[in-house]
Amino acid sequence: MPTKTKKTVRKKSSKQRTPKAASPLQPVLAKAGRPFARVAGRSRKLLARRPHRSFQLTRRRDYKRSLQLPGYWSFLLLVWRTLWKNWRLFGGLAVVYIVATIIVSGFGQQQSYGNLVDALKSSSGDLFKGNFGAIGQAGILLAASVSSGLTPDVTQAQSVIGALIVLFGWLSTVWLLRNTLAGHRPRLRDGLYNSGSPVLATALVSFILLVQLLPSAIAVIIYTAANASGMLDGGVSAMLIWASVVLLVLLSVYWVTSSLLALVIVTLPGMYPLRAIRAAGDLVVGRRLRFLFRILWMIVAVVVVWLVIMIPIILFDDWIKKVVPAIDWLPIVPLSIIVLSSVTLVYSSSYIYLLYRRIVDDDAAPA
Numbered sequence: 001m002p003t004k005t006k007k008t009v010r011k012k013s014s015k016q017r018t019p020k021a022a023s024p025l026q027p028v029l030a031k032a033g034r035p036f037a038r039v040a041g042r043s044r045k046l047l048a049r050r051p052h053r054s055f056q057l058t059r060r061r062d063y064k065r066s067l068q069l070p071g072y073w074s075f076l077l078l079v080w081r082t083l084w085k086n087w088r089l090f091g092g093l094a095v096v097y098i099v100a101t102i103i104v105s106g107f108g109q110q111q112s113y114g115n116l117v118d119a120l121k122s123s124s125g126d127l128f129k130g131n132f133g134a135i136g137q138a139g140i141l142l143a144a145s146v147s148s149g150l151t152p153d154v155t156q157a158q159s160v161i162g163a164l165i166v167l168f169g170w171l172s173t174v175w176l177l178r179n180t181l182a183g184h185r186p187r188l189r190d191g192l193y194n195s196g197s198p199v200l201a202t203a204l205v206s207f208i209l210l211v212q213l214l215p216s217a218i219a220v221i222i223y224t225a226a227n228a229s230g231m232l233d234g235g236v237s238a239m240l241i242w243a244s245v246v247l248l249v250l251l252s253v254y255w256v257t258s259s260l261l262a263l264v265i266v267t268l269p270g271m272y273p274l275r276a277i278r279a280a281g282d283l284v285v286g287r288r289l290r291f292l293f294r295i296l297w298m299i300v301a302v303v304v305v306w307l308v309i310m311i312p313i314i315l316f317d318d319w320i321k322k323v324v325p326a327i328d329w330l331p332i333v334p335l336s337i338i339v340l341s342s343v344t345l346v347y348s349s350s351y352i353y354l355l356y357r358r359i360v361d362d363d364a365a366p367a
Helices: 026-049 072-085 087-105 110-124 130-148 156-181 188-194 199-212 214-229 236-265 273-283 288-323 332-361
Strands: none
Touching: 072 087, 072 288, 072 332, 087 156, 087 188, 087 332, 130 288, 130 332, 156 188, 156 199, 156 332, 199 214, 199 236, 199 273, 214 236, 236 273, 236 288, 236 332, 288 332
């Protein structure tokens, strides 16, 4: 006969488990931990995008990144050909910048330039004798004129408006170039009216760029104080000061390199300043030195062009006013500086934008 199995019946426990009451501090701790969680999430995303790690040697294979660019001379000529192809558009923009600068700041005082010439001639003595001496004197006059602006009585309002004119000159150049390269045929008035929408975002990125230059300013202060106190005469103190100055300058250069690209990225529709800074940092990973060399090459080319154009103008101004004293009032040099400044603004803005386009077209990720 089959055996009956006894069914074991579990007795229900008379004591039921009561759920633990939530701590009153738990919501508070959760809210307090959200910022730290966001920071940790952003840090993980940054590490996923960047191959470098703090205090660790990064292998070249981890950050090597392609960047196909024309040669240094070829790229300078490419920018010039692009502007010359649309010379009416960008020439009109340069004329607008010249007129706006003259309205806000004036031509630059011819009397200030004359006083500068007289002071240099009286203080130099026999230092600038001969042909090469005249060229050296013209170079010093050019440097002093550009650094002083020949307008010593500029008010704060004029300084702010002048900075806004430069900012709108940058925005207009980028907007016109972007639409021209896209195949459109924009008008100058379209660029002047429509390019100002990201002016606040661009101003914030410019402010961040100025903050990034603070280490270089601190380096200048350290060098000036050390030189005045005689600490640069030799020894360990001089070595430490020079090392500090070099490291601070390199830190500013490292930051500013990507911020120049951010000035272009922030002009895109719907772009925010910090997002533009982040995107620019991602673009220059593995390419920072090559981008920096291109910017330095542009600066060298601009300086050479200024010397080649302005030194003969200064020499001619000095000669013609000795021959015809009646035209001593004519501000030839100040007006030439304004014209060349406007052309430099348009050209340098175009150079950086076209360099940005080349970098974006080569969208290779770090190896």
